[in-house]
Amino acid sequence: MNLKQKLTIRHLRLIDTLGRELSISRCAEVLHTSQSAISRGLSEVEEILQTRLFERTTRRVVPTSSGQMLIWHAEQILGQFDRVEADFDALQRGVGGALNVGMMGGFSPTWLVQAVKLASEQAPELTIRLRSNFADNLLADLISGRCDIIVTHFDIRQFSNEELVVDVLYNEQVVVVAAPGHPLTRRKKIDWSDLVNERWVMMPPETSTRRAVERNLVMHSRSISPVITEAFELHYIVELVRSAGMLTALPTALASWLEREANLVRRLPVVDEFSPWAVCVARLRSRAAGPAERLFINSLKTVAAKSQSDLSPKNKKKQHFFEA
Incomplete structure:
Protein backbone atom coordinates (compact mmCIF):
# COMPACT_ATOMS: atom_id res chain seq x y z
CA MET A 1 0.00 0.00 0.00
CA GLU A 75 -7.65 17.11 9.34
CA GLN A 76 -4.03 17.28 10.47
CA ILE A 77 -2.59 17.13 6.95
CA LEU A 78 -5.02 19.74 5.60
CA GLY A 79 -4.29 21.96 8.59
CA GLN A 80 -0.60 21.87 7.68
CA PHE A 81 -1.42 22.80 4.08
CA ASP A 82 -3.51 25.73 5.32
CA ARG A 83 -0.54 26.94 7.36
CA VAL A 84 1.79 26.63 4.34
CA GLU A 85 -0.68 28.59 2.21
CA ALA A 86 -0.98 31.32 4.86
CA ASP A 87 2.80 31.60 5.24
CA PHE A 88 3.37 31.85 1.48
CA ASP A 89 0.63 34.44 1.22
CA ALA A 90 2.36 36.45 3.95
CA LEU A 91 5.70 36.19 2.13
CA GLN A 92 4.18 37.33 -1.17
CA ARG A 93 2.76 40.37 0.60
CA GLY A 94 6.23 41.23 1.85
CA VAL A 95 5.61 39.98 5.39
CA GLY A 96 8.26 37.80 7.01
CA GLY A 97 5.88 35.15 8.31
CA ALA A 98 2.58 34.47 10.05
CA LEU A 99 1.74 33.12 13.51
CA ASN A 100 -1.68 31.70 14.43
CA VAL A 101 -2.37 32.10 18.15
CA GLY A 102 -5.40 30.48 19.76
CA MET A 103 -6.67 32.52 22.71
CA MET A 104 -9.14 31.91 25.48
CA GLY A 105 -11.66 34.73 25.65
CA GLY A 106 -10.86 35.75 29.21
CA PHE A 107 -7.18 36.58 28.74
CA SER A 108 -6.31 40.10 29.89
CA PRO A 109 -6.62 42.56 26.94
CA THR A 110 -3.90 44.71 28.51
CA TRP A 111 -1.45 41.83 28.73
CA LEU A 112 -2.28 40.64 25.21
CA VAL A 113 -1.69 44.10 23.74
CA GLN A 114 1.65 44.36 25.53
CA ALA A 115 2.75 40.92 24.28
CA VAL A 116 1.77 41.75 20.69
CA LYS A 117 3.56 45.10 20.87
CA LEU A 118 6.70 43.49 22.30
CA ALA A 119 6.76 40.82 19.59
CA SER A 120 6.04 43.35 16.84
CA GLU A 121 8.88 45.59 17.98
CA GLN A 122 11.32 42.70 17.63
CA ALA A 123 9.81 41.34 14.39
CA PRO A 124 8.02 44.17 12.54
CA GLU A 125 7.29 41.92 9.54
CA LEU A 126 5.54 39.22 11.57
CA THR A 127 1.79 38.80 11.05
CA ILE A 128 0.02 37.67 14.23
CA ARG A 129 -3.44 36.15 13.86
CA LEU A 130 -5.44 35.88 17.09
CA ARG A 131 -8.20 33.25 17.15
CA SER A 132 -10.58 33.06 20.11
CA ASN A 133 -12.18 29.74 21.07
CA PHE A 134 -13.25 27.58 24.01
CA ALA A 135 -10.54 25.72 25.89
CA ASP A 136 -11.38 22.23 24.59
CA ASN A 137 -11.61 23.55 21.02
CA LEU A 138 -8.29 25.36 21.34
CA LEU A 139 -6.55 22.09 22.02
CA ALA A 140 -8.19 20.56 18.93
CA ASP A 141 -7.12 23.61 16.89
CA LEU A 142 -3.54 23.13 18.06
CA ILE A 143 -3.47 19.42 17.25
CA SER A 144 -5.05 19.94 13.80
CA GLY A 145 -2.57 22.68 12.89
CA ARG A 146 -5.06 25.55 12.78
CA CYS A 147 -3.08 27.19 15.59
CA ASP A 148 0.68 27.27 16.17
CA ILE A 149 0.37 27.98 19.90
CA ILE A 150 -2.56 28.36 22.29
CA VAL A 151 -3.14 30.38 25.46
CA THR A 152 -5.76 28.82 27.72
CA HIS A 153 -6.73 28.09 31.31
CA PHE A 154 -7.73 24.51 30.42
CA ASP A 155 -5.64 22.12 32.54
CA ILE A 156 -3.35 21.06 29.70
CA ARG A 157 -0.36 20.55 31.98
CA GLN A 158 -1.30 16.88 32.23
CA PHE A 159 -0.27 16.51 28.55
CA SER A 160 3.10 18.24 28.87
CA ASN A 161 5.22 15.11 29.22
CA GLU A 162 4.05 13.68 25.91
CA GLU A 163 1.94 15.75 23.53
CA LEU A 164 2.54 19.34 24.59
CA VAL A 165 5.24 21.74 25.71
CA VAL A 166 3.56 23.92 28.34
CA ASP A 167 4.59 27.08 30.16
CA VAL A 168 2.46 28.44 33.00
CA LEU A 169 2.07 32.20 32.63
CA TYR A 170 0.16 32.99 35.83
CA ASN A 171 -2.58 31.72 38.15
CA GLU A 172 -6.00 33.16 37.36
CA GLN A 173 -8.85 33.87 39.76
CA VAL A 174 -12.47 34.22 38.65
CA VAL A 175 -14.68 36.89 40.26
CA VAL A 176 -18.36 37.80 40.21
CA VAL A 177 -19.21 41.23 38.81
CA ALA A 178 -22.27 43.49 38.55
CA ALA A 179 -23.01 46.87 37.02
CA PRO A 180 -22.00 50.04 38.88
CA GLY A 181 -24.93 51.01 41.07
CA HIS A 182 -26.26 47.45 41.44
CA PRO A 183 -27.60 46.99 45.02
CA LEU A 184 -25.09 44.21 45.68
CA THR A 185 -22.15 46.57 45.09
CA ARG A 186 -23.00 48.29 48.38
CA ARG A 187 -22.58 45.09 50.35
CA LYS A 188 -19.31 44.39 52.19
CA LYS A 189 -19.81 40.62 52.20
CA ILE A 190 -21.85 38.38 49.92
CA ASP A 191 -22.54 34.65 50.21
CA TRP A 192 -23.44 32.41 47.28
CA SER A 193 -26.88 31.94 48.82
CA ASP A 194 -27.42 35.68 48.22
CA LEU A 195 -26.80 35.18 44.50
CA VAL A 196 -29.20 32.32 43.83
CA ASN A 197 -32.18 34.53 43.01
CA GLU A 198 -30.19 36.91 40.83
CA ARG A 199 -30.34 36.78 37.05
CA TRP A 200 -27.10 35.72 35.39
CA VAL A 201 -25.62 36.03 31.92
CA MET A 202 -22.82 33.59 31.15
CA MET A 203 -20.74 32.10 28.37
CA PRO A 204 -21.87 28.63 27.10
CA PRO A 205 -21.35 25.50 29.26
CA GLU A 206 -18.11 24.68 27.40
CA THR A 207 -16.33 27.26 29.55
CA SER A 208 -14.83 26.41 32.94
CA THR A 209 -16.20 29.65 34.40
CA ARG A 210 -19.79 28.76 33.49
CA ARG A 211 -19.47 25.28 34.98
CA ALA A 212 -17.98 26.67 38.20
CA VAL A 213 -20.78 29.25 38.58
CA GLU A 214 -23.52 26.70 37.99
CA ARG A 215 -21.92 24.31 40.47
CA ASN A 216 -21.80 26.97 43.21
CA LEU A 217 -25.34 28.15 42.53
CA VAL A 218 -26.80 24.64 42.57
CA MET A 219 -24.94 23.82 45.80
CA HIS A 220 -26.54 26.82 47.54
CA SER A 221 -29.95 26.88 45.88
CA ARG A 222 -31.29 23.44 46.81
CA SER A 223 -34.69 23.69 45.10
CA ILE A 224 -34.19 26.75 42.88
CA SER A 225 -32.75 26.41 39.40
CA PRO A 226 -30.46 29.35 38.56
CA VAL A 227 -31.72 31.64 35.80
CA ILE A 228 -28.91 31.98 33.26
CA THR A 229 -29.00 33.83 29.96
CA GLU A 230 -26.38 32.47 27.59
CA ALA A 231 -24.24 34.62 25.29
CA PHE A 232 -20.98 33.96 23.46
CA GLU A 233 -19.80 37.51 22.73
CA LEU A 234 -18.32 39.49 25.61
CA HIS A 235 -19.91 42.79 24.53
CA TYR A 236 -23.40 41.25 24.81
CA ILE A 237 -22.58 39.92 28.27
CA VAL A 238 -21.28 43.29 29.43
CA GLU A 239 -24.32 45.14 28.08
CA LEU A 240 -26.72 42.73 29.81
CA VAL A 241 -24.79 43.26 33.06
CA ARG A 242 -24.82 47.02 32.57
CA SER A 243 -28.37 47.56 31.31
CA ALA A 244 -30.37 44.56 32.53
CA GLY A 245 -28.97 44.26 36.04
CA MET A 246 -27.59 40.78 35.51
CA LEU A 247 -24.51 39.24 37.14
CA THR A 248 -21.67 37.40 35.48
CA ALA A 249 -18.32 35.85 36.40
CA LEU A 250 -15.08 36.78 34.65
CA PRO A 251 -11.34 36.18 35.03
CA THR A 252 -9.90 38.78 37.41
CA ALA A 253 -7.63 40.39 34.82
CA LEU A 254 -10.51 40.88 32.38
CA ALA A 255 -12.92 42.07 35.08
CA SER A 256 -10.36 44.58 36.37
CA TRP A 257 -9.78 45.91 32.86
CA LEU A 258 -13.54 46.40 32.34
CA GLU A 259 -13.79 48.12 35.72
CA ARG A 260 -10.74 50.33 35.47
CA GLU A 261 -10.62 51.22 31.79
CA ALA A 262 -14.31 51.27 30.85
CA ASN A 263 -16.10 51.72 34.20
CA LEU A 264 -18.61 49.07 33.14
CA VAL A 265 -18.56 46.59 36.03
CA ARG A 266 -17.83 46.31 39.74
CA ARG A 267 -16.33 43.30 41.48
CA LEU A 268 -18.55 41.84 44.21
CA PRO A 269 -17.06 40.72 47.57
CA VAL A 270 -18.24 37.11 47.32
CA VAL A 271 -17.15 34.76 50.09
CA ASP A 272 -15.56 31.47 48.97
CA GLU A 273 -14.89 32.47 45.39
CA PHE A 274 -13.47 30.08 42.85
CA SER A 275 -10.23 28.19 43.22
CA PRO A 276 -7.51 29.65 40.98
CA TRP A 277 -6.33 27.82 37.88
CA ALA A 278 -3.23 28.16 35.78
CA VAL A 279 -3.21 30.10 32.51
CA CYS A 280 -0.76 28.39 30.15
CA VAL A 281 0.82 28.84 26.75
CA ALA A 282 1.33 25.57 24.87
CA ARG A 283 2.64 24.18 21.61
CA LEU A 284 2.88 20.68 20.16
CA ARG A 285 6.03 18.78 21.09
CA SER A 286 5.95 17.00 17.72
CA ARG A 287 6.38 20.30 15.83
CA ALA A 288 9.61 22.16 16.33
CA ALA A 289 9.03 25.74 17.48
CA GLY A 290 10.03 28.27 14.85
CA PRO A 291 11.37 31.78 15.51
CA ALA A 292 7.86 33.28 15.52
CA GLU A 293 6.54 30.81 18.11
CA ARG A 294 9.55 31.27 20.36
CA LEU A 295 9.32 35.06 20.08
CA PHE A 296 5.64 35.29 20.99
CA ILE A 297 5.91 32.74 23.81
CA ASN A 298 8.81 34.71 25.30
CA SER A 299 6.82 37.95 24.90
CA LEU A 300 3.88 36.45 26.80
CA LYS A 301 6.17 35.16 29.54
CA THR A 302 7.92 38.53 29.84
CA VAL A 303 4.64 40.45 30.14
CA ALA A 304 3.18 37.95 32.63
CA ALA A 305 6.33 38.01 34.80
CA LYS A 306 6.42 41.81 34.85
CA SER A 307 2.72 42.04 35.63
CA GLN A 308 2.99 39.56 38.49
CA SER A 309 5.96 41.52 39.85
CA ASP A 310 3.90 44.72 39.71
CA LEU A 311 1.19 42.97 41.72
CA SER A 312 3.51 41.75 44.47
CA PRO A 313 2.90 43.22 47.97
CA LYS A 314 5.96 45.48 47.88
CA ASN A 315 4.77 46.98 44.59
CA LYS A 316 1.11 47.43 45.48
CA LYS A 317 1.30 51.15 44.88
CA LYS A 318 2.36 50.40 41.30
CA GLN A 319 -0.66 48.28 40.36
CA HIS A 320 -1.50 48.45 36.67
CA PHE A 321 -3.88 45.60 35.97
CA PHE A 322 -5.82 44.83 39.16
CA GLU A 323 -7.55 47.09 41.61
CA ALA A 324 -8.29 46.21 45.21
Missing part, protein backbone atom coordinates in the same frame (compact mmCIF):
# COMPACT_ATOMS: atom_id res chain seq x y z
CA ASN A 2 1.73 3.17 -1.24
CA LEU A 3 -0.54 5.96 -0.02
CA LYS A 4 1.78 8.79 -1.10
CA GLN A 5 1.33 7.83 -4.75
CA LYS A 6 -2.38 7.02 -4.61
CA LEU A 7 -4.06 9.17 -1.95
CA THR A 8 -4.49 12.78 -3.09
CA ILE A 9 -5.37 16.10 -1.42
CA ARG A 10 -8.73 15.87 -3.18
CA HIS A 11 -9.37 12.56 -1.41
CA LEU A 12 -8.39 14.04 1.96
CA ARG A 13 -10.66 17.05 1.53
CA LEU A 14 -13.53 14.74 0.68
CA ILE A 15 -12.94 12.58 3.78
CA ASP A 16 -12.49 15.64 6.01
CA THR A 17 -15.70 17.27 4.77
CA LEU A 18 -17.71 14.05 4.87
CA GLY A 19 -16.50 13.46 8.43
CA ARG A 20 -17.88 16.86 9.45
CA GLU A 21 -21.14 16.81 7.49
CA LEU A 22 -21.99 13.08 7.83
CA SER A 23 -24.12 13.46 4.71
CA ILE A 24 -23.20 12.85 1.07
CA SER A 25 -25.61 15.55 -0.12
CA ARG A 26 -24.28 18.20 2.26
CA CYS A 27 -20.69 17.16 1.49
CA ALA A 28 -21.43 17.67 -2.21
CA GLU A 29 -22.84 21.15 -1.50
CA VAL A 30 -19.78 22.17 0.54
CA LEU A 31 -17.36 20.93 -2.13
CA HIS A 32 -19.50 22.30 -5.01
CA THR A 33 -19.82 18.99 -6.79
CA SER A 34 -22.40 16.25 -7.35
CA GLN A 35 -23.46 13.50 -4.95
CA SER A 36 -22.36 10.90 -7.49
CA ALA A 37 -18.87 12.46 -7.55
CA ILE A 38 -18.69 12.23 -3.76
CA SER A 39 -19.77 8.59 -3.83
CA ARG A 40 -17.18 7.78 -6.51
CA GLY A 41 -14.44 9.57 -4.62
CA LEU A 42 -15.29 7.74 -1.39
CA SER A 43 -15.24 4.41 -3.23
CA GLU A 44 -11.80 5.30 -4.65
CA VAL A 45 -10.39 5.93 -1.17
CA GLU A 46 -11.92 2.74 0.23
CA GLU A 47 -10.46 0.81 -2.71
CA ILE A 48 -7.00 2.31 -2.07
CA LEU A 49 -7.13 1.44 1.64
CA GLN A 50 -8.95 -1.87 1.14
CA THR A 51 -11.35 -1.09 3.98
CA ARG A 52 -14.78 0.42 4.53
CA LEU A 53 -14.58 3.98 5.89
CA PHE A 54 -18.27 4.91 6.24
CA GLU A 55 -21.45 2.97 6.85
CA ARG A 56 -24.21 4.29 4.59
CA THR A 57 -27.84 4.69 5.68
CA THR A 58 -30.73 6.29 3.87
CA ARG A 59 -30.15 9.68 5.51
CA ARG A 60 -26.56 9.85 6.68
CA VAL A 61 -23.15 8.23 6.73
CA VAL A 62 -21.35 7.11 9.90
CA PRO A 63 -17.57 6.66 10.01
CA THR A 64 -16.16 3.27 10.94
CA SER A 65 -13.13 3.02 13.22
CA SER A 66 -10.92 3.14 10.10
CA GLY A 67 -12.89 6.13 8.88
CA GLN A 68 -12.43 7.99 12.17
CA MET A 69 -8.68 7.41 12.01
CA LEU A 70 -8.45 8.71 8.42
CA ILE A 71 -10.61 11.75 9.28
CA TRP A 72 -8.19 12.64 12.07
CA HIS A 73 -5.15 12.31 9.79
CA ALA A 74 -6.88 14.23 6.98
Whole structure:
Protein backbone atom coordinates (compact mmCIF):
# COMPACT_ATOMS: atom_id res chain seq x y z
CA MET A 1 0.00 0.00 0.00
CA ASN A 2 1.73 3.17 -1.24
CA LEU A 3 -0.54 5.96 -0.02
CA LYS A 4 1.78 8.79 -1.10
CA GLN A 5 1.33 7.83 -4.75
CA LYS A 6 -2.38 7.02 -4.61
CA LEU A 7 -4.06 9.17 -1.95
CA THR A 8 -4.49 12.78 -3.09
CA ILE A 9 -5.37 16.10 -1.42
CA ARG A 10 -8.73 15.87 -3.18
CA HIS A 11 -9.37 12.56 -1.41
CA LEU A 12 -8.39 14.04 1.96
CA ARG A 13 -10.66 17.05 1.53
CA LEU A 14 -13.53 14.74 0.68
CA ILE A 15 -12.94 12.58 3.78
CA ASP A 16 -12.49 15.64 6.01
CA THR A 17 -15.70 17.27 4.77
CA LEU A 18 -17.71 14.05 4.87
CA GLY A 19 -16.50 13.46 8.43
CA ARG A 20 -17.88 16.86 9.45
CA GLU A 21 -21.14 16.81 7.49
CA LEU A 22 -21.99 13.08 7.83
CA SER A 23 -24.12 13.46 4.71
CA ILE A 24 -23.20 12.85 1.07
CA SER A 25 -25.61 15.55 -0.12
CA ARG A 26 -24.28 18.20 2.26
CA CYS A 27 -20.69 17.16 1.49
CA ALA A 28 -21.43 17.67 -2.21
CA GLU A 29 -22.84 21.15 -1.50
CA VAL A 30 -19.78 22.17 0.54
CA LEU A 31 -17.36 20.93 -2.13
CA HIS A 32 -19.50 22.30 -5.01
CA THR A 33 -19.82 18.99 -6.79
CA SER A 34 -22.40 16.25 -7.35
CA GLN A 35 -23.46 13.50 -4.95
CA SER A 36 -22.36 10.90 -7.49
CA ALA A 37 -18.87 12.46 -7.55
CA ILE A 38 -18.69 12.23 -3.76
CA SER A 39 -19.77 8.59 -3.83
CA ARG A 40 -17.18 7.78 -6.51
CA GLY A 41 -14.44 9.57 -4.62
CA LEU A 42 -15.29 7.74 -1.39
CA SER A 43 -15.24 4.41 -3.23
CA GLU A 44 -11.80 5.30 -4.65
CA VAL A 45 -10.39 5.93 -1.17
CA GLU A 46 -11.92 2.74 0.23
CA GLU A 47 -10.46 0.81 -2.71
CA ILE A 48 -7.00 2.31 -2.07
CA LEU A 49 -7.13 1.44 1.64
CA GLN A 50 -8.95 -1.87 1.14
CA THR A 51 -11.35 -1.09 3.98
CA ARG A 52 -14.78 0.42 4.53
CA LEU A 53 -14.58 3.98 5.89
CA PHE A 54 -18.27 4.91 6.24
CA GLU A 55 -21.45 2.97 6.85
CA ARG A 56 -24.21 4.29 4.59
CA THR A 57 -27.84 4.69 5.68
CA THR A 58 -30.73 6.29 3.87
CA ARG A 59 -30.15 9.68 5.51
CA ARG A 60 -26.56 9.85 6.68
CA VAL A 61 -23.15 8.23 6.73
CA VAL A 62 -21.35 7.11 9.90
CA PRO A 63 -17.57 6.66 10.01
CA THR A 64 -16.16 3.27 10.94
CA SER A 65 -13.13 3.02 13.22
CA SER A 66 -10.92 3.14 10.10
CA GLY A 67 -12.89 6.13 8.88
CA GLN A 68 -12.43 7.99 12.17
CA MET A 69 -8.68 7.41 12.01
CA LEU A 70 -8.45 8.71 8.42
CA ILE A 71 -10.61 11.75 9.28
CA TRP A 72 -8.19 12.64 12.07
CA HIS A 73 -5.15 12.31 9.79
CA ALA A 74 -6.88 14.23 6.98
CA GLU A 75 -7.65 17.11 9.34
CA GLN A 76 -4.03 17.28 10.47
CA ILE A 77 -2.59 17.13 6.95
CA LEU A 78 -5.02 19.74 5.60
CA GLY A 79 -4.29 21.96 8.59
CA GLN A 80 -0.60 21.87 7.68
CA PHE A 81 -1.42 22.80 4.08
CA ASP A 82 -3.51 25.73 5.32
CA ARG A 83 -0.54 26.94 7.36
CA VAL A 84 1.79 26.63 4.34
CA GLU A 85 -0.68 28.59 2.21
CA ALA A 86 -0.98 31.32 4.86
CA ASP A 87 2.80 31.60 5.24
CA PHE A 88 3.37 31.85 1.48
CA ASP A 89 0.63 34.44 1.22
CA ALA A 90 2.36 36.45 3.95
CA LEU A 91 5.70 36.19 2.13
CA GLN A 92 4.18 37.33 -1.17
CA ARG A 93 2.76 40.37 0.60
CA GLY A 94 6.23 41.23 1.85
CA VAL A 95 5.61 39.98 5.39
CA GLY A 96 8.26 37.80 7.01
CA GLY A 97 5.88 35.15 8.31
CA ALA A 98 2.58 34.47 10.05
CA LEU A 99 1.74 33.12 13.51
CA ASN A 100 -1.68 31.70 14.43
CA VAL A 101 -2.37 32.10 18.15
CA GLY A 102 -5.40 30.48 19.76
CA MET A 103 -6.67 32.52 22.71
CA MET A 104 -9.14 31.91 25.48
CA GLY A 105 -11.66 34.73 25.65
CA GLY A 106 -10.86 35.75 29.21
CA PHE A 107 -7.18 36.58 28.74
CA SER A 108 -6.31 40.10 29.89
CA PRO A 109 -6.62 42.56 26.94
CA THR A 110 -3.90 44.71 28.51
CA TRP A 111 -1.45 41.83 28.73
CA LEU A 112 -2.28 40.64 25.21
CA VAL A 113 -1.69 44.10 23.74
CA GLN A 114 1.65 44.36 25.53
CA ALA A 115 2.75 40.92 24.28
CA VAL A 116 1.77 41.75 20.69
CA LYS A 117 3.56 45.10 20.87
CA LEU A 118 6.70 43.49 22.30
CA ALA A 119 6.76 40.82 19.59
CA SER A 120 6.04 43.35 16.84
CA GLU A 121 8.88 45.59 17.98
CA GLN A 122 11.32 42.70 17.63
CA ALA A 123 9.81 41.34 14.39
CA PRO A 124 8.02 44.17 12.54
CA GLU A 125 7.29 41.92 9.54
CA LEU A 126 5.54 39.22 11.57
CA THR A 127 1.79 38.80 11.05
CA ILE A 128 0.02 37.67 14.23
CA ARG A 129 -3.44 36.15 13.86
CA LEU A 130 -5.44 35.88 17.09
CA ARG A 131 -8.20 33.25 17.15
CA SER A 132 -10.58 33.06 20.11
CA ASN A 133 -12.18 29.74 21.07
CA PHE A 134 -13.25 27.58 24.01
CA ALA A 135 -10.54 25.72 25.89
CA ASP A 136 -11.38 22.23 24.59
CA ASN A 137 -11.61 23.55 21.02
CA LEU A 138 -8.29 25.36 21.34
CA LEU A 139 -6.55 22.09 22.02
CA ALA A 140 -8.19 20.56 18.93
CA ASP A 141 -7.12 23.61 16.89
CA LEU A 142 -3.54 23.13 18.06
CA ILE A 143 -3.47 19.42 17.25
CA SER A 144 -5.05 19.94 13.80
CA GLY A 145 -2.57 22.68 12.89
CA ARG A 146 -5.06 25.55 12.78
CA CYS A 147 -3.08 27.19 15.59
CA ASP A 148 0.68 27.27 16.17
CA ILE A 149 0.37 27.98 19.90
CA ILE A 150 -2.56 28.36 22.29
CA VAL A 151 -3.14 30.38 25.46
CA THR A 152 -5.76 28.82 27.72
CA HIS A 153 -6.73 28.09 31.31
CA PHE A 154 -7.73 24.51 30.42
CA ASP A 155 -5.64 22.12 32.54
CA ILE A 156 -3.35 21.06 29.70
CA ARG A 157 -0.36 20.55 31.98
CA GLN A 158 -1.30 16.88 32.23
CA PHE A 159 -0.27 16.51 28.55
CA SER A 160 3.10 18.24 28.87
CA ASN A 161 5.22 15.11 29.22
CA GLU A 162 4.05 13.68 25.91
CA GLU A 163 1.94 15.75 23.53
CA LEU A 164 2.54 19.34 24.59
CA VAL A 165 5.24 21.74 25.71
CA VAL A 166 3.56 23.92 28.34
CA ASP A 167 4.59 27.08 30.16
CA VAL A 168 2.46 28.44 33.00
CA LEU A 169 2.07 32.20 32.63
CA TYR A 170 0.16 32.99 35.83
CA ASN A 171 -2.58 31.72 38.15
CA GLU A 172 -6.00 33.16 37.36
CA GLN A 173 -8.85 33.87 39.76
CA VAL A 174 -12.47 34.22 38.65
CA VAL A 175 -14.68 36.89 40.26
CA VAL A 176 -18.36 37.80 40.21
CA VAL A 177 -19.21 41.23 38.81
CA ALA A 178 -22.27 43.49 38.55
CA ALA A 179 -23.01 46.87 37.02
CA PRO A 180 -22.00 50.04 38.88
CA GLY A 181 -24.93 51.01 41.07
CA HIS A 182 -26.26 47.45 41.44
CA PRO A 183 -27.60 46.99 45.02
CA LEU A 184 -25.09 44.21 45.68
CA THR A 185 -22.15 46.57 45.09
CA ARG A 186 -23.00 48.29 48.38
CA ARG A 187 -22.58 45.09 50.35
CA LYS A 188 -19.31 44.39 52.19
CA LYS A 189 -19.81 40.62 52.20
CA ILE A 190 -21.85 38.38 49.92
CA ASP A 191 -22.54 34.65 50.21
CA TRP A 192 -23.44 32.41 47.28
CA SER A 193 -26.88 31.94 48.82
CA ASP A 194 -27.42 35.68 48.22
CA LEU A 195 -26.80 35.18 44.50
CA VAL A 196 -29.20 32.32 43.83
CA ASN A 197 -32.18 34.53 43.01
CA GLU A 198 -30.19 36.91 40.83
CA ARG A 199 -30.34 36.78 37.05
CA TRP A 200 -27.10 35.72 35.39
CA VAL A 201 -25.62 36.03 31.92
CA MET A 202 -22.82 33.59 31.15
CA MET A 203 -20.74 32.10 28.37
CA PRO A 204 -21.87 28.63 27.10
CA PRO A 205 -21.35 25.50 29.26
CA GLU A 206 -18.11 24.68 27.40
CA THR A 207 -16.33 27.26 29.55
CA SER A 208 -14.83 26.41 32.94
CA THR A 209 -16.20 29.65 34.40
CA ARG A 210 -19.79 28.76 33.49
CA ARG A 211 -19.47 25.28 34.98
CA ALA A 212 -17.98 26.67 38.20
CA VAL A 213 -20.78 29.25 38.58
CA GLU A 214 -23.52 26.70 37.99
CA ARG A 215 -21.92 24.31 40.47
CA ASN A 216 -21.80 26.97 43.21
CA LEU A 217 -25.34 28.15 42.53
CA VAL A 218 -26.80 24.64 42.57
CA MET A 219 -24.94 23.82 45.80
CA HIS A 220 -26.54 26.82 47.54
CA SER A 221 -29.95 26.88 45.88
CA ARG A 222 -31.29 23.44 46.81
CA SER A 223 -34.69 23.69 45.10
CA ILE A 224 -34.19 26.75 42.88
CA SER A 225 -32.75 26.41 39.40
CA PRO A 226 -30.46 29.35 38.56
CA VAL A 227 -31.72 31.64 35.80
CA ILE A 228 -28.91 31.98 33.26
CA THR A 229 -29.00 33.83 29.96
CA GLU A 230 -26.38 32.47 27.59
CA ALA A 231 -24.24 34.62 25.29
CA PHE A 232 -20.98 33.96 23.46
CA GLU A 233 -19.80 37.51 22.73
CA LEU A 234 -18.32 39.49 25.61
CA HIS A 235 -19.91 42.79 24.53
CA TYR A 236 -23.40 41.25 24.81
CA ILE A 237 -22.58 39.92 28.27
CA VAL A 238 -21.28 43.29 29.43
CA GLU A 239 -24.32 45.14 28.08
CA LEU A 240 -26.72 42.73 29.81
CA VAL A 241 -24.79 43.26 33.06
CA ARG A 242 -24.82 47.02 32.57
CA SER A 243 -28.37 47.56 31.31
CA ALA A 244 -30.37 44.56 32.53
CA GLY A 245 -28.97 44.26 36.04
CA MET A 246 -27.59 40.78 35.51
CA LEU A 247 -24.51 39.24 37.14
CA THR A 248 -21.67 37.40 35.48
CA ALA A 249 -18.32 35.85 36.40
CA LEU A 250 -15.08 36.78 34.65
CA PRO A 251 -11.34 36.18 35.03
CA THR A 252 -9.90 38.78 37.41
CA ALA A 253 -7.63 40.39 34.82
CA LEU A 254 -10.51 40.88 32.38
CA ALA A 255 -12.92 42.07 35.08
CA SER A 256 -10.36 44.58 36.37
CA TRP A 257 -9.78 45.91 32.86
CA LEU A 258 -13.54 46.40 32.34
CA GLU A 259 -13.79 48.12 35.72
CA ARG A 260 -10.74 50.33 35.47
CA GLU A 261 -10.62 51.22 31.79
CA ALA A 262 -14.31 51.27 30.85
CA ASN A 263 -16.10 51.72 34.20
CA LEU A 264 -18.61 49.07 33.14
CA VAL A 265 -18.56 46.59 36.03
CA ARG A 266 -17.83 46.31 39.74
CA ARG A 267 -16.33 43.30 41.48
CA LEU A 268 -18.55 41.84 44.21
CA PRO A 269 -17.06 40.72 47.57
CA VAL A 270 -18.24 37.11 47.32
CA VAL A 271 -17.15 34.76 50.09
CA ASP A 272 -15.56 31.47 48.97
CA GLU A 273 -14.89 32.47 45.39
CA PHE A 274 -13.47 30.08 42.85
CA SER A 275 -10.23 28.19 43.22
CA PRO A 276 -7.51 29.65 40.98
CA TRP A 277 -6.33 27.82 37.88
CA ALA A 278 -3.23 28.16 35.78
CA VAL A 279 -3.21 30.10 32.51
CA CYS A 280 -0.76 28.39 30.15
CA VAL A 281 0.82 28.84 26.75
CA ALA A 282 1.33 25.57 24.87
CA ARG A 283 2.64 24.18 21.61
CA LEU A 284 2.88 20.68 20.16
CA ARG A 285 6.03 18.78 21.09
CA SER A 286 5.95 17.00 17.72
CA ARG A 287 6.38 20.30 15.83
CA ALA A 288 9.61 22.16 16.33
CA ALA A 289 9.03 25.74 17.48
CA GLY A 290 10.03 28.27 14.85
CA PRO A 291 11.37 31.78 15.51
CA ALA A 292 7.86 33.28 15.52
CA GLU A 293 6.54 30.81 18.11
CA ARG A 294 9.55 31.27 20.36
CA LEU A 295 9.32 35.06 20.08
CA PHE A 296 5.64 35.29 20.99
CA ILE A 297 5.91 32.74 23.81
CA ASN A 298 8.81 34.71 25.30
CA SER A 299 6.82 37.95 24.90
CA LEU A 300 3.88 36.45 26.80
CA LYS A 301 6.17 35.16 29.54
CA THR A 302 7.92 38.53 29.84
CA VAL A 303 4.64 40.45 30.14
CA ALA A 304 3.18 37.95 32.63
CA ALA A 305 6.33 38.01 34.80
CA LYS A 306 6.42 41.81 34.85
CA SER A 307 2.72 42.04 35.63
CA GLN A 308 2.99 39.56 38.49
CA SER A 309 5.96 41.52 39.85
CA ASP A 310 3.90 44.72 39.71
CA LEU A 311 1.19 42.97 41.72
CA SER A 312 3.51 41.75 44.47
CA PRO A 313 2.90 43.22 47.97
CA LYS A 314 5.96 45.48 47.88
CA ASN A 315 4.77 46.98 44.59
CA LYS A 316 1.11 47.43 45.48
CA LYS A 317 1.30 51.15 44.88
CA LYS A 318 2.36 50.40 41.30
CA GLN A 319 -0.66 48.28 40.36
CA HIS A 320 -1.50 48.45 36.67
CA PHE A 321 -3.88 45.60 35.97
CA PHE A 322 -5.82 44.83 39.16
CA GLU A 323 -7.55 47.09 41.61
CA ALA A 324 -8.29 46.21 45.21
